[in-house]
Amino acid sequence: MTSRYRLVSIGLHLVMSxxxxxxxxxxxxxxxxxxxxxxxxxxxxxxxPRTLSFAxxxxxxxxxxxxxxxxxxxxxxxxxxxxxxVSALAAYVLARASSRxxxxxxxxxxxxxxxPVQSVLVPLYQLVSAAGLLNSQIAIVIPxxxxxxxxxxxxxxxxxxxxxxxxxxxxxxxxxxxFQVFWRIVLPLSGPVVASAAIFQAxxxxxxxxxxxxxxxxTRVRTLPVGIYGLIGQYSADWPALMxxxxxxxxxxLIVFVAAQRHFVRSMSGLGK
Amino acid sequence: xxxxxxxxxxxxxxxFTAIKGVSFTAEPGEFIVMVGPSGCGKSTLLxxxxxxxxxxxxxxxxxxxxxxxxxxxxxxVAMVFQNYALYPHMTVAENMGFALKMAGRPKTExxxxxxxxxxxxxxxxxxxxxxxxxxxxQKQRVAIGRAITRAPDVFLFDEPLSxxxxxxxxxxxxxxxxxxxxxxxxxxxxxxxxxxAMTMATRIVVMNAGLIEQxxxxxxxxxxxxxxxxxxFLGSPRMNFIKGRIVAAGGRTVTIMAEGLTMPIQLQIxxxxxxxxxxxVVTLGLRAETFGTGAxxxxxxxxRVAVVESLGRETLIYADAGNLRTFDSESQDGYLAAHRSSxxxxxxxxxLTLSIDPAAFYLFDRNGETLRFPPVSS
Amino acid sequence: xxxxxxxxxxxxxxxxxxxxxxxxxxxxxLVSLFILAPAVYAIVGSFFEFTITSRNWVFVGFGNYVRAAxxxxxxxxxxxxxxxxxxxxxxxxxxxxxxxxxxxxxxRRGNAIYxxxxxxxVVVSSIAVAFVWILILDPNVGPLNAIVKSLGMRPPKLGxxxxxxxxxxxxxxxxxxxxxxxxxxxxxxxxxxxxxxxxEAAALDGAKGxxxxxxxxxxxxxxxxxxxxxxxxxxxxxxxxLVFVTTGGGPANATQVLGTYSYLQAxxxxxxxxxxxxxxxxxxxxxxxxxxxLRLSRKA
Numbered sequence: 045m046t047s048r049y050r051l052v053s054i055g056l057h058l059v060m061s062x063x064x065x066x067x068x069x070x071x072x073x074x075x076x077x078x079x080x081x082x083x084x085x086x087x088x089x090x091x092x093p094r095t096l097s098f099a100x101x102x103x104x105x106x107x108x109x110x111x112x113x114x115x116x117x118x119x120x121x122x123x124x125x126x127x128x129x130v131s132a133l134a135a136y137v138l139a140r141a142s143s144r145x146x147x148x149x150x151x152x153x154x155x156x157x158x159x160p161v162q163s164v165l166v167p168l169y170q171l172v173s174a175a176g177l178l179n180s181q182i183a184i185v186i187p188x189x190x191x192x193x194x195x196x197x198x199x200x201x202x203x204x205x206x207x208x209x210x211x212x213x214x215x216x217x218x219x220x221x222x223f224q225v226f227w228r229i230v231l232p233l234s235g236p237v238v239a240s241a242a243i244f245q246a247x248x249x250x251x252x253x254x255x256x257x258x259x260x261x262x263t264r265v266r267t268l269p270v271g272i273y274g275l276i277g278q279y280s281a282d283w284p285a286l287m288x289x290x291x292x293x294x295x296x297x298l299i300v301f302v303a304a305q306r307h308f309v310r311s312m313s314g315l316g317k
Numbered sequence: 318x319x320x321x322x323x324x325x326x327x328x329x330x331x332x333f334t335a336i337k338g339v340s341f342t343a344e345p346g347e348f349i350v351m352v353g354p355s356g357c358g359k360s361t362l363l364x365x366x367x368x369x370x371x372x373x374x375x376x377x378x379x380x381x382x383x384x385x386x387x388x389x390x391x392x393x394v395a396m397v398f399q400n401y402a403l404y405p406h407m408t409v410a411e412n413m414g415f416a417l418k419m420a421g422r423p424k425t426e427x428x429x430x431x432x433x434x435x436x437x438x439x440x441x442x443x444x445x446x447x448x449x450x451x452x453x454x455q456k457q458r459v460a461i462g463r464a465i466t467r468a469p470d471v472f473l474f475d476e477p478l479s480x481x482x483x484x485x486x487x488x489x490x491x492x493x494x495x496x497x498x499x500x501x502x503x504x505x506x507x508x509x510x511x512x513x514a515m516t517m518a519t520r521i522v523v524m525n526a527g528l529i530e531q532x533x534x535x536x537x538x539x540x541x542x543x544x545x546x547x548x549x550f551l552g553s554p555r556m557n558f559i560k561g562r563i564v565a566a567g568g569r570t571v572t573i574m575a576e577g578l579t580m581p582i583q584l585q586i587x588x589x590x591x592x593x594x595x596x597x598v599v600t601l602g603l604r605a606e607t608f609g610t611g612a613x614x615x616x617x618x619x620x621r622v623a624v625v626e627s628l629g630r631e632t633l634i635y636a637d638a639g640n641l642r643t644f645d646s647e648s649q650d651g652y653l654a655a656h657r658s659s660x661x662x663x664x665x666x667x668x669l670t671l672s673i674d675p676a677a678f679y680l681f682d683r684n685g686e687t688l689r690f691p692p693v694s695s
Numbered sequence: 696x697x698x699x700x701x702x703x704x705x706x707x708x709x710x711x712x713x714x715x716x717x718x719x720x721x722x723x724x725l726v727s728l729f730i731l732a733p734a735v736y737a738i739v740g741s742f743f744e745f746t747i748t749s750r751n752w753v754f755v756g757f758g759n760y761v762r763a764a765x766x767x768x769x770x771x772x773x774x775x776x777x778x779x780x781x782x783x784x785x786x787x788x789x790x791x792x793x794x795x796x797x798x799x800x801x802x803r804r805g806n807a808i809y810x811x812x813x814x815x816x817v818v819v820s821s822i823a824v825a826f827v828w829i830l831i832l833d834p835n836v837g838p839l840n841a842i843v844k845s846l847g848m849r850p851p852k853l854g855x856x857x858x859x860x861x862x863x864x865x866x867x868x869x870x871x872x873x874x875x876x877x878x879x880x881x882x883x884x885x886x887x888x889x890x891x892x893x894x895e896a897a898a899l900d901g902a903k904g905x906x907x908x909x910x911x912x913x914x915x916x917x918x919x920x921x922x923x924x925x926x927x928x929x930x931x932x933x934x935x936x937l938v939f940v941t942t943g944g945g946p947a948n949a950t951q952v953l954g955t956y957s958y959l960q961a962x963x964x965x966x967x968x969x970x971x972x973x974x975x976x977x978x979x980x981x982x983x984x985x986x987x988x989l990r991l992s993r994k995a
Contacts, residue, residue: 158985
């Protein structure tokens with residue numbers, strides 16, 4: 045019995061390890077290749093770098109990764125702030141309303157979740173270019189915000205439904221206006237769900253590609269994913285510089301993820317409800 | 318010490334009416350307890366007084382001032398909630414002073430009011446803790462302290478003790494009584510616990526199905542319930558109800574044959590009640606503590622012990638007396654409840670003789686209105 | 696029923712409604728303007744022919760849809776989407792569930808490390824994923840070829856991504872590499888929400904092992920599995936970045952999907968109306984699955 049249990053246990057560990065190594069290998073390859081020389085890439089595809097050289101990072105930085113990084117930070121920060129604020133306000137009003145009209149408005153917002161951005165590329169392009177907002181980092185923040193709102197509103201809505209009403213009633217008796225109830229009582233107690241939503245949307249917008257590809261056609265305004273993609277034609281042979289650029293784009297997210305893992309899990313378990 | 322006047326208040330929702338036109342006045346300094354089964358509208362009425370519900374029609378006045386449409390915070394009421402409703406992100410002191418802070422009072426005044434309330438409730442050493450660090454009883458004190466800090470015209474309590482364990486609950490009952498005596502404030506208290514109602518109220522409001530059944534002092538309601546609902550609601554164990562029929566009537570005296578009793582019972586009808594006609598169905602009521610010990614003039618009923626509940630000094634006996642059964646009790650078995658103020662060595666199945674003093678009978682007409690109260694023995 | 700509080704525009708109720716409206720407006724405006732209106736506009740635009748620059752819309756009725764029906768590349772794209780949807784649902788939900796089950800009950804030691812590493816690719820941008828895999832699969836410098844050769848086997852002549860017979864399968868592998876962690880965490884959350892007492896009660900009732908799985912575990916994670924499957928399905932429908940960067944739809948349109956093909960038609964070939972028509976097909980399928988998700992998860 046115990047030996048059979050041990051055998052099963054070893055087998056299960058084996059399954060987990062195999063997939064873990066499979067996941068880890070390409071990530072490691074990215075970092076290893078970023079430290080290799082161009083010659084090493086060709087002559088020793090499986091080898092480790094012979095010297096720890098930051099030359100590839102310098103080349104990547106030299107061709108504009110720094111600017112992309114800055115654009116990504118600005119766009120992500122602004123869009124996430126907008127998403128969280130706008131969604132929280134709307135979700136609170138909707139979660140506290142009972143009328144059919146308000147439920148219909150909730151469904152209207154949530155319906156946006158079912159529309160893939162790929163299916164509205166042409167109209168979005170027309171809309172943004174008609175507004176003269178092509179090639180503006182600020183302009184892309186607004187569609188990013190719009191596409192983040194439905195899911196974030198759902199997340200907040202579920203949280204606010206569970207929020208103890210007695211606290212809000214006590215606050216009303218204590219003299220809070222409706223907005224003060226939200227601002228002084230509900231929001232300070234919504235830290236976990238705000239963090240979950242913010243981190244989820246930050247990852248999503250940091251990595252967003254197709255809208256950036258379509259709306260940011262000039263190199264100077266591009267964010268990391270589309271910026272790096274745009275460099276490929278010119279520098280296609282320079283694998284170490286490309287991998288260094290990707291590492292710069294990826295490391296911040298991995299740090300955020302490892303530091304805030306539980307927030308990911310929380311917003312995901314919200315999906316299962 | 319203002320009064321609180323509830324004037325023909327109606328509260329309707331889309332498809333049902335929670336309060337169907339209710340009026341009463343709490344005199345200055347009164348401790349009013351509203352009781353009733355769940356769904357009777359007592360909590361809705363309390364929340365309407367607080368301004369958390371908008372009433373459909375009627376008026377609510379505090380000291381003659383119409384507050385029917387006032388914002389909750391402008392009504393001069395403070396409320397203690399069932400689940401305490403303390404703000405988890407504020408300290409005890411901040412919780413208690415929040416209303417004054419929202420009213421824009423100076424910091425020193427807030428601190429003084431908080432300190433005073435904390436002293437009354439003996440929670441001074443907890444002022445800098447957060448609610449999470451407090452026990453249930455302490456949380457409840459803070460919630461009460463928050464109300465006191467506001468110095469409201471009327472205190473509202475929404476089942477504030479229902480989350481506490483039994484020992485703490487009886488301790489808090491005493492404390493609330495002391496608080497009421499000390500503050501001399503007008504208080505309205507909602508509960509489904511008749512012990513809280515009996516022990517704390519200056520007057521009890523019994524509600525049922527959106528209407529007031531009776532308003533009166535605890536003993537008045539216990540001794541002279543206006544109808545069968547109030548008679549059954551107050552008193553533990555519940556009053557025994559026995560079906561009967563009027564077989565003769567003369568003047569204000571009626572003769573009743575009770576189901577399960579061979580001997581007819583003669584009772585005097587109260588002066589202000591209508592004398593029932595011969596053949597009418599009536600209900601006899603008998604409180605558990607009125608079963609006697611077999612004195613002359615009492616009716617002896619042979620029975621068998623069904624269940625014995627020893628409460629220490631006292632004993633409750635549920636007796637199977639054949640056809641003499643109580644109806645509308647929560648358990649459907651019809652056992653008569655008898656209360657003995659002593660320890661009793663009885664086991665289920667043991668034979669037992671119940672002695673009924675005919676003078677102890679309540680009598681209710683077919684609609685449940687009281688026809689006769691037993692005389693109050695002092 | 697008359698409401699006693701309605702006393703003109705400045706009543707408390709009126710002010711409250713104004714505030715609600717103000718709090719709701721930004722979300723409604725953004726969603727309407729950037730999601731719902733474009734969706735309607737895409738449907739309208741699918742009945743016209745026009746280019747990026749021209750303001751001149753020519754009404755063609757169902758012409759764009761007829762064109763799609765006769766366009767073999769459109770059908771290839773649709774078939775490829777279907778392949779990726781079914782393949783992803785099987786590999787990602789299947790593997791995710793197996794790994795989650797092992798994490799939930801099978802292994803104690805290393806639990807957190809497995810979980811953290813397997814989820815990592817989810818936060819990596821699909822552009823980075825695509826380029827790293829391009830390097831891995833590169834016929835000249837890629838480690839995969841080096842490994843295959845060192846094992847004495849011969850790698851595909853046209854390259855892993857250059858051979859249309861193989862490249863779609865490679866896309867499936869890459870998608871699984873990136874997304875299995877997501878499904879695993881989703882299912883794990885579902886498994887951990889099942890109260891332990893249920894298993895104890897079931898054991899007392901004589902249900903252990905497979906029967907406990909059938910009567911306790913499966914109903915407990917049913918919702919999560921539905922949601923996970925539908926997320927994968929919609930993901931397979933919307934796939935763009937990965938295909939766009941790795942194969943660009945090639946070779947010879949063999950790996951084209953709806954997303955890349957409509958992008959090609961709109962922004963490379965200037966057939967905006969035709970692209971709209973294909974987008975509407977994608978939208979219709981997405982809305983259908985969205986509705987399905989709502990229906991199925993409500994039922995449980």
